[in-house]
Amino acid sequence: MRAIFKEPYMHTIHLQTNQHQLIANLRHAFNQRSMLGELLQNARRAQASEIRITVDQSSLAIHDNGGGIADLQSLIFIAESGWDEPLRSNENAFGMGALSTLYFAEHLSVHSRGAMFNARTADILAGAPIAVVPTNAYLQGTVIRLDGIQPPHPSDRLHDWVAWELKRLCEAFPVPVWLNGTEIPRPLASASLDWRQTSMGKILIDLTGARTQWRCFLQGLPIETGANHSLHQVVLLPDDTLAKLPDRQHLLNETQDCRRIQAAVDQAYRQALMDKKAALAESEFVEHYAHVCLQSSNADLLNDLSFVPRGWFRDWQQEPAGFRHYWERREAEGVVSRTVLQELGVWQIDADRCDGLTAEVYLEAAQAFLLEASGLDNGHWVHSLVRAIRPEQVRVDADAVLHRDASPWLADGEVELALVGTLQVRLEGESGYAVPAIRKDGTLYLTARASDATRLVSDYVFEDRYEENREDEDAKTLRTFIAVGCSSAPDRVFDALLPDVLRYSAQPKLAGATVRLIFDATGKLQAVTA
Structure with a gap:
């Protein structure tokens, strides 16, 4: 029996969405940490001047005094933003953040302007009709309340977890935030900080920290990148920097953006060093910032200064001649002038580690300047003073x-x-x-x-x-x-x-x-x- 093939007929296809499966899968795109950030971001974008959060055993309410929400439908409209066009353009605003709350609470209620709704989150996710009712009192701003909410770890108290997260989220947040009546510290929002404007936003430089260790904030909230090594350099990215959607805790183009951020940090770091150099006496700058210059690839800033750190040379009192224990390494403090080094000379040992001990004993006896610093710029004047000594030159x-x-x-x-x-030890033709x-x-x-x-x-x-x-x-x-x-x-x-x-x-x-x-x-x- 032969199979019967039907002639193909012309038809059309179109993009389809399994809406319920999509909504279910979005659960994995959010977490409780991002939920708090989305709620803070909503209030900031609504031009709030203060945000007050109240937390008890299993509920969280956030009240801001911003402009409010004109249409509560926009809160639960997936992939649609309720923000106006200028804000969407300036900040790439995506939705209004309430979607992330639906996966971590049992009930959601919202009161803004003269309207409110109160519904089970399961009903909202299922697409059930949600009644929006008018209220007698016109509320300034918005109140969002979540009931039946749990912290990520069952052993945590909700209040303690929220307090910890707000401390992290609000560090550079521009709007004051209170938790149960106590204001959350915002150290990076202080008007007294010396921010430097760069192509990648504002940067706060800490010269005691490495230039390659920085962390970022986007639209007031922390952004995780591969460069978040420590608490040193701080970058406030431009508001229009692209973040991954829907959970905006990472940069969209991290590889490219991180390179641009590092270049901007390097420029700001160097300028900060140059400002210190201009403000301090030569000896002070060398004493406090020479090590920073060497470690940050800015060694050339030391080339035209007439002092060098004493720590560039072997401290014979602390580290006598001989093999050295690396865990006991200590650098001498203070500076030494170019004039002194020109008079007394600078030495380097031309030998391997073991044979060099002979020369070390001689140089210690002579209390000579043995150069041990690394990373000096090739153009630094100290190189012109260096004399090489070989073990075979030392007479015993x-x-x-x-x-x-x-x-x-x-x-x-x-x-x-x-x-x-x-x-006795000596060099040929010299006293011992x-x-x-x-x-x-x-x-x-x-x-x-x-x-x-x-x-x-x-x-x-x-x-x-x-x-x-x-x-x-x-x-x-x-x-x-x-x-x-x-x-x-x-x-x-x-x-x-x-x-x-x-x-x-x-x-x-x-x-x-x-x-x-x-x-x-x-x-x-x-x-x-x-």
């Missing part, structure tokens, strides 16, 4: 070796120990400086007064873990080595080598005993007799 003058150990079992197994009576210890060509030279030589052994960080016990062991090894080398008689040598367990711990089996130790010709223990 030591008298006869008193004691030597080729395998001291230190954290750095490649270092040997040599005890000398006196030790006395030092207690120096590491050169794989040998750690020590004198009897070397008390902190572990800095010349290791940084004691292995696999990002600080080996404090290992440093203590090395310090003990060095003290023992020095004590042995300085001892002239066998009993003093043995006393220096005596372990703590025998020196400080009671051993009952040795009470009253006299022990005789016999060593061979090489100094190796041969016998122990009573």
Whole structure:
């Protein structure tokens, strides 16, 4: 049996909408946080000068003194705005925000001008007819009341949740807001703030914070972007910036807008630094803002100033020569003038980390300026003063070796120990400086007064873990080595080598005993007799 095919006939199709499914799916486009923002936005757009919110256990009422709503139908007209054309054009206004309330409350009542309605939200969402009735009293503004409302988390009290959200929402909101009679703080709405006008709106610069850490507000409410890292720079976007609909908590063109915002923040940040530079003495600006200039890619602002921070150079008192613990990094305070640096010179070490210890010891002894700052502009004058020093330029003058150990079992197994009576370091043709210890060509030279030589052994960080016990062991090894080398008689040598367990711990089996130790010709223990 063959299938019978009918000849196609001409017909038309048109866009159709499953209205009930669309309304049901819109639930996922809103949340309670955006609901509060929509209610505040309605009042602001209605030109309200104050907004009063009342909350009890399960209801919320918001009363504004704005111009009111001419037609209450506009509140529940999906995808249709009740705002006038200028406002729709200036702010891309979309609807009047009441739709978001329908998913989070059981009843909605609205009273504006001389009319009101009161209905179950389920009936409104189902498209049931809602009666709008006239009222005897003409109300200034609008009152919207939600009953049967719950916070996002059942364990939260409605009042506490609303208070927390209003604190976040109202930070830059232009209209005063009260919650149960208490005004909500609006720190970014203060008229005393120094906003800077840019191509991406008004920006409030905080020079103590990074220029790449900013947050945005659109039409008075916070907008979430990928750049919301902290509380530093604040951006009030132009009112016509496009936000995602229907829940306007994100930018529509975030990738492009974020680049434009960052460029505007960078410009405002630089201008703020330039204003500080013009207002302060050179030394003050350098002391307070040099670090900010380096961290914000504005290092060139320092090029024409005759001071630099003391923190650009090694602080020998706080950080002596040797391996440095990164968690102890401290910068010196104050500034140093160009004249002083020209007289005394600026140094940089031309060597890797380990070999550079020789040069560090010399520079510390000479109390020289060792430049350690990074990020300086190539045009800064300090570069012209820098002299390079290499470890092989440092001469070590030591008298006869008193004691030597080729395998001291230190954290750095490649270092040997040599005890000398006196030790000096110098550059060729220059006078020397006395030092207690120096590491050169794989040998750690020590004198009897070397008390902190572990800095010349290791940084004691292995696999990002600080080996404090290992440093203590090395310090003990060095003290023992020095004590042995300085001892002239066998009993003093043995006393220096005596372990703590025998020196400080009671051993009952040795009470009253006299022990005789016999060593061979090489100094190796041969016998122990009573």
